[in-house]
Amino acid sequence: MNTLIYKKAIEMLHDTKGIEKAIVLENDDVKIIKKLEEKDEQMNSLYLGRKHNIGVKKVLRSDILLAFVTNIDYKWPTDNxxxxxxxxxxxxxxxxxxxxxxxxxxxxxxxxxxxxxxxxxxxxxxxxxxxxxxxxSAKPWDEAEGMNFVSEALIASPSRLTDEYIKSKIPHGRDLHVGTFLVGLNIEKEGIGQFTIKNMIEN
Structure with a gap:
């Protein structure tokens, strides 16, 4: 089920203007990103203060985690x-x-x-x-929240350290305007149960 959902989500991302490539992140990736985000929060900005990226923290707790790179045509989330x-x-x-x-x-x-x-x-x-x-903060991904079995979909902007890690995972052109984002998808537990029972009956 999770495979079907993330494949559909990646397909939707690839159909979005300004997104170069999207991938699913594995458990090892999530562990590395958590450490990178913790390290980044320890580096306070002289002018902007102590960072608290609640958006990324929430996305990292999601059932499915994706990442994507963008080009200059991508419409960045605002007011976050x-x-x-x-x-x-x-x-x-x-x-x-x-x-x-x-x-x-x-x-x-x-x-x-x-x-x-x-x-x-x-x-x-x-x-x-x-x-x-x-x-x-993270921003809701409304289109993905309309997918079957998806209860919540969020897009978050990671730290510079995570940005570099994602770029190392996803081949991209040397565009100065390349950016990265994390996507978190949460699954409806009741819907998954119904899907599993239906498959067992049909098989």
Whole structure:
């Protein structure tokens, strides 16, 4: 059953614009990625704070784990990153290039790629040992959640260390815009039971 589901999911990914190649990850891959993510979280960013990639952690607990590489045509998930300090959101990722431009010359904000941080609020932390918390969430993969026997499907953005590992597993062109993502699929346990019973009766 799991084989049928992940093969269908990979087929769907390959039909998605901007996705170069997708693969299923084995248990050994999952163990390696968990260690890489733990190592990455220990490396705090001076400006963005302590990373907490709740999206990847949730995906790694899924019944089926896939990975895929993208090219420049892939539409990246948006609004999945927030920087929180003392209970307040002081930074976030922004997908609109025009909106980012509005912050570039601001005296109150810093721009790191597509991440905008309220610099004035960050300055307030200079006299405290508390650091901001960088929260990265997963995004639902709606198309896969419509598959039979799939109860949940998530796409998560991994760390730089995991990104390099995935790229080593999947052949890709030397495109500067190549990115990587993890996909987690959870299976409906009741549906699997019904499928198994039906197969036993038919056989």
């Amino acid at each position: 990153l927030k920087i929180i300090y003392q209970g307040e959101i002081i930074g976030r990722d922004i997908s609109d290039a025009n909106e980012i431009k509005e912050y570039i010359n601001s005296n109150d904000h810093c721009v790191f790629g597509n991440i905008v941080v309220n610099f004035r609020k960050m300055k307030c932390q200079e006299n405290t040992t508390e650091v901001p918390l960088l929260i990265i």
